[in-house]
Every structure is written in structure tokens, then in C-alpha cells.
Amino acid sequence: MYRTHNCGELSLNQKGEKVTLSGWAQKIRNKGFIIWIDIRDRYGITQLVFDNERTSKEVYEKAKQINREYVIQINGIVLERESKNPQIQTGSIEIFVEKLNILNKSETPPFTIEEKTDGGDELRMKYRYLDLRRNPVKNNLIFRHNVTMKVRNFLSNTGFIDIETPCLIKSTPEGARDFIVPSRMNPKEFYALPQSPQTFKQLLMVGGIDKYFQIVKCFRDEDLRADRQPEFTQIDCEMSYVTQDDVLNQFESLIIYLIKEINNKTVNSFPRIKYEDAILNYGTDKPDIRFEMKIHELNSLAKNKGFNVFDKEELILAISVPNAASYSRKQIDNLTDWVKKPQIGANGLIWVKYESENNIKSSVDKFFNLSEIKKWIKKCDSNPGDLILIISGERKDCRVQIGNLRLKMGGDLGLRNPEEFAPVWITDFPLLYWDDELKKYNAMHHPFTSPKNDHIKFLDSNPEKVKANAYDLVINGNEIGGGSIRIHDTKLQQKIFKILGFSNEEAEKQFGFLMNSFKYGAPPHGGIAFGLDRLVAILKGKETIRDFIAFPKNNSGRDIMLDAPSTIDSNQLDELSLSLKSKK
Ligand code: ASP
Numbered sequence: 001m002y003r004t005h006n007c008g009e010l011s012l013n014q015k016g017e018k019v020t021l022s023g024w025a026q027k028i029r030n031k032g033f034i035i036w037i038d039i040r041d042r043y044g045i046t047q048l049v050f051d052n053e054r055t056s057k058e059v060y061e062k063a064k065q066i067n068r069e070y071v072i073q074i075n076g077i078v079l080e081r082e083s084k085n086p087q088i089q090t091g092s093i094e095i096f097v098e099k100l101n102i103l104n105k106s107e108t109p110p111f112t113i114e115e116k117t118d119g120g121d122e123l124r125m126k127y128r129y130l131d132l133r134r135n136p137v138k139n140n141l142i143f144r145h146n147v148t149m150k151v152r153n154f155l156s157n158t159g160f161i162d163i164e165t166p167c168l169i170k171s172t173p174e175g176a177r178d179f180i181v182p183s184r185m186n187p188k189e190f191y192a193l194p195q196s197p198q199t200f201k202q203l204l205m206v207g208g209i210d211k212y213f214q215i216v217k218c219f220r221d222e223d224l225r226a227d228r229q230p231e232f233t234q235i236d237c238e239m240s241y242v243t244q245d246d247v248l249n250q251f252e253s254l255i256i257y258l259i260k261e262i263n264n265k266t267v268n269s270f271p272r273i274k275y276e277d278a279i280l281n282y283g284t285d286k287p288d289i290r291f292e293m294k295i296h297e298l299n300s301l302a303k304n305k306g307f308n309v310f311d312k313e314e315l316i317l318a319i320s321v322p323n324a325a326s327y328s329r330k331q332i333d334n335l336t337d338w339v340k341k342p343q344i345g346a347n348g349l350i351w352v353k354y355e356s357e358n359n360i361k362s363s364v365d366k367f368f369n370l371s372e373i374k375k376w377i378k379k380c381d382s383n384p385g386d387l388i389l390i391i392s393g394e395r396k397d398c399r400v401q402i403g404n405l406r407l408k409m410g411g412d413l414g415l416r417n418p419e420e421f422a423p424v425w426i427t428d429f430p431l432l433y434w435d436d437e438l439k440k441y442n443a444m445h446h447p448f449t450s451p452k453n454d455h456i457k458f459l460d461s462n463p464e465k466v467k468a469n470a471y472d473l474v475i476n477g478n479e480i481g482g483g484s485i486r487i488h489d490t491k492l493q494q495k496i497f498k499i500l501g502f503s504n505e506e507a508e509k510q511f512g513f514l515m516n517s518f519k520y521g522a523p524p525h526g527g528i529a530f531g532l533d534r535l536v537a538i539l540k541g542k543e544t545i546r547d548f549i550a551f552p553k554n555n556s557g558r559d560i561m562l563d564a565p566s567t568i569d570s571n572q573l574d575e576l577s578l579s580l581k582s583k584k
Pocket residue numbers: 174195196197198237482483484527528529
């Protein structure tokens with residue numbers, strides 16, 4: 001038997017007992033006459049003691065050979081420790097070792113494997129299996145496990161069936177590039193890895209499954225973006241005979257349940273904000289509503305008053321930052337530099353300090369008189385003590401810029417507490433958007449999303465006006481999930497494919513299987529998918545999804561431990577009919 005207990009459970013309750021433990025040597029302190037070794041496993045750390053006088057010579061000599069990360073097994077007696085460590089479960093005891101077995105040696109690890117490490121990101125990823133021995137990383141995985149177990153239980157208890165769908169499939173259009181897998185048995189033909197199980201879950205509804213879920217890997221070949229993984233996990237769900245409200249209510253209760261179970265926090269029903277209003281008020285379709293600070297438009301009050309900076313621009317937008325009127329010149333200069341940096345791209349920043357009714361200063365005093373500025377203050381719902389920040393610019397950029405400034409100010413003022421959860425549904429997305437490069441319409445969500453019933457009539461005349469039965473769940477400014485009520489009518493689906501620029505043949509070739517299934521009585525259906533990696537990170541109050549994935553890829557999509565992707569040898573290329581030779 002390798003162990004009677006784990007390294008995290010012994011306490012004074014076992015004082016005097018003989019125990020067997022196995023684990024890794026974490027810390028070794030050799031005082032010459034006494035050796036302490038901390039032994040670690042998944043469950044914790046226990047202090048071992050070897051004593052020059054009382055420990056047998058053989059065991060003592062062996063203990064001297066132990067280095068960091070050696071795998072050892074010991075038998076010994078639980079003793080009360082003299083200097084106790086109340087921080088850890090086993091802090092009141094130590095084991096007086098009688099037998100020692102070195103199960104495996106270890107090279108000196110490339111970084112310290114403790115709570116805090118000296119290893120940089122790159123090194124930790126290369127030796128991820130060592131990083132996993134560290135508490136913070138391991139605890140994140142345990143946390144993720146707890147979340148997925150709760151999700152599974154909740155969905156199973158509410159009637160959802162977990163069904164696996166294939167990974168070697170035909171392209172699913174979710175707006176990214178597909179990862180492609182060459183087929184050896186079908187030369188020059190390729191599978192695609194699923195960007196999501198979208199078409200399969202719809203087929204499951206045609207198949208009468210009624211409620212489906214799957215915690216599933218999805219693959220998207222997207223360009224480099226911070227904290228994106230080419231393969232990631234979704235909680236993918238679909239339901240039959242549902243309206244948008246049914247779906248939102250069902251999954252709102254899942255998220256409320258998770259926040260309660262995992263964080264012991266109570267969130268009530270989520271606000272629902274229309275896409276258009278989100279953009280107007282927050283400059284983004286993923287608003288962080290932990291704080292207010294909405295965007296206000298000053299065009300009618302500030303344009304054409306002789307101030308060229310405003311006059312020449314399409315939009316003048318303002319936010320009112322609470323209790324920031326006391327910002328110093330230097331602080332405001334820093335903000336100006338911030339909005340001007342290329343990632344934000346604003347031309348500059350105008351400010352109004354509304355200290356009190358009788359004390360109002362602005363950076364444009366020369367151009368606007370007090371009564372004009374007071375109108376801005378009113379428009380912005382400002383309170384005494386507020387600092388109004390104004391950005392002007394082109395319509396397509398200005399809202400995003402001030403939306404980013406809003407987030408920065410929220411962060412600077414401590415209004416974005418990671419332990420607070422502010423979920424919100426964003427609804428009424430446009431069905432389509434115009435892709436200026438490709439000169440065609442694209443689906444905003446995906447091509448299977450249904451238009452709002454009373455908007456179908458605009459599909460021909462004014463496609464951009466058409467709103468979809470599509471929704472996103474946003475928590476604390478992060479898109480956590482999205483879905484839609486689907487089209488279940490072949491004719492309408494054909495029409496949408498056509499608007500999206502598919503010829504009948506192309507639509508048939510790519511989606512014939514789905515359209516065919518619709519001919520056999522497709523029920524009305526809809527669903528949603530959540531990004532599990534991000535949901536887990538947010539529930540833990542963190543933003544980096546990589547920390548919650550056992551073996552993540554780096555920002556260039558590489559696995560630096562495996563050194564993948566990598567070249568393959570010419571025989572393999574031959575077999576796949578991919579080599580130059582086989583191209584002949
Ligand atoms: N398949 C969609 C996605 O991956 C989710 C959905 O529409 O249910 O975003």
C-alpha cells in the first residue's frame with residue numbers, strides 16, 4: 001500500500017498513529033543533525049522529520065540523498081509539532097520517519113514548485129506538468145471541475161440530455177476559419193473540425209431529442225487575439241418548442257444557480273438591453289453594467305458653436321465620471337495621452353470639472369459660456385463633484401473610444417469589483433451586417449438565426465434593418481454566451497442563404513443535409529452556447545482563461561510543451577495525398 005493518508009489530512013487527531021504517506025519532496029532543510037522535508041501531493045503538505053540521533057542510520061543517509069521533487073514514500077509516527085503553522089491543515093503535526101522509500105528521482109525542476117514560483121510564463125507552459133503541481137494552477141482546475149459538475153447536474157435535472165456529436169465534420173459557419181483535417185482514405189478530401197456543434201444540435205431537435213446539452217471542444221482558426229484559444233470549450237445547448245423568453249429564462253436560472261452554488265452570491269433576474277441601446281449607452285454590445293456612467297451625446301448642444309474641434313466631427317460624446325472633478329491637471333493629461341494612444345485612437349479629450357454649482361471649469365472655457373456648459377451638465381445627468389469627459393470623432397469610432405474610456409474610468413475608480421456579478425442579456429441583434437471588404441451581407445450570429453417575425457418583410461427591401469431573435473449573455477463586460485431562435489422553415493432558410501450570397505448549389509452542397517431534414521417536420525427550436533473557459537474564469541473573478549485550461553496554447557496558437565503545430569514527414573504527406581509528389 002502506497003499510503004494510508006494523503007499529505008493534506010493529518011492533524012493532532014492522529015497523534016501517535018503510524019502512517020504511510022507518498023508524495024513529492026517540496027522543501028528540504030538540512031541542519032546537519034536534523035532534516036525536515038515537506039512532502040506534497042494533491043491534497044496538501046506534511047512536514048517530515050529525520051533526526052540524526054533517533055532515526056536509523058540507513059534512513060538518515062537515504063534522506064540526505066533526497067532532492068526537490070523526488071517521489072518518496074515514508075512510514076512514520078505522527079508527532080505534535082513544536083512550532084505550529086496555523087495556516088495549513090497539517091500545521092500542528094509532523095511525521096517522525098521510520099522507513100523511507102525513494103520511489104523515483106527527479107532532476108532539479110526548472111522553477112520552484114510552490115505557491116509562488118520564480119518561473120516565467122513560457123517556462124511554466126513548457127513544463128506545464130510541473131506547473132500543475134502548484135496549488136494555484138491545480139486549484140483552478142478543481143474549480144473548473146466543480147463548475148462543470150454543477151452545470152451537468154443542473155441541466156440533467158432540468159431534462160437536458162448530454163449527447164456527443166462528431167469532431168470530423170463538414171464546415172460549420174460561425175464566422176471563423178475552419179481547422180481542416182485531410183482524409184487519407186478519401187484522397188484530396190478534407191474534414192473540418194467543428195467551430196461549434198451548431199448544425200448537429202439542430203438535427204438533434206429534428207430527431208426529437210427536445211433538450212440537448214454537451215460540454216464540448218470547439219475549434220476556430222482565428223487570428224491572434226489576446227486570451228483566445230484556437231480550441232476552447234462550450235456548454236452547448238438546444239431546446240425544442242421554445243420562444244426566446246423560454247430560452248433566456250431557462251439559462252438565466254442556470255447562471256443564477258452557478259453564482260449561488262459557486263460564489264454564494266445572490267443575483268436576481270438579469271436586465272435585458274437591446275443591442276442598439278447597449279451601443280448607444282455603453283459603446284459596446286458587451287457592456288459592463290457593474291457601474292452606470294452612460295454615454296451621452298452632445299451634438300445638438302455643442303456643435304456649430306464655433307469650436308472647430310467639435311464642428312468638424314460627426315459625433316460629440318460625453319461621460320460623467322462620479323467624484324472625479326478633483327482630478328489634477330496631470331491626471332487629466334495622462335487620460336488625454338491614454339485616449340490618444342493607437343489602441344484607442346481618439347483625437348483628444350475635452351473636460352468639464354463640475355465641482356459645484358458655482359465652480360465649473362472646462363478646457364473649452366474660451367469657446368463655450370457657462371450657460372452652455374450647464375446644458376451639457378444637465379444632459380449628462382451630472383452631480384456636483386463629477387468630471388465630464390468628452391470625445392469627438394467619426395461616427396464609426398467615437399462610441400467605441402468613449403466606451404473604452406468608460407471602462408478605464410470604471411476600473412480606475414474601483415467600480416469593477418471582480419467579486420460582484422452583473423449579468424445582462426443583450427437582445428435584438430441585427431440579423432445581418434454589411435461586410436465592406438467582401439461587399440456582401442454576413443450573418444451577425446450565424447446563418448441559422450431567425451429574423452424577428454415582423455421584420456421578415458424587410459428582408460428584401462432593407463436587410464440591415466432586420467432584427468434577429470438572437471441574444472448574448474454578458475457578465476461584467478465579457479461575452480459569456482450567445483444563441484438564437486433558429487429558422488425551422490426550409491423556404492426562409494433558403495432565402496437567408498441567398499441574401500448571404502450562397503448560390504442554390506453552394507447552399508445545397510454545404511447545408512443540404514440540414515435543409516433536407518427541415519422537410520421532415522422540424523420543430524421550432526432555439527438554443528445557446530456558453531464559453532466554459534471564460535465563464536469559469538469570471539466566476540473565479542479572473543480574466544485570463546489560460547489559467548483554467550490544463551494544457552493551453554500560447555497567443556500564437558502554439559503548444560510549447562508539445563512543440564505543436566509541427567511539420568510531418570514526407571511519408572505521412574504522401575499518404576494524405578498532400579506532398580508535391582502526390583500533386584502530380
Ligand atoms: N453555435 C453558436 C455559437 O457557437 C451558439 C448558438 O447559436 O447556440 O456561438
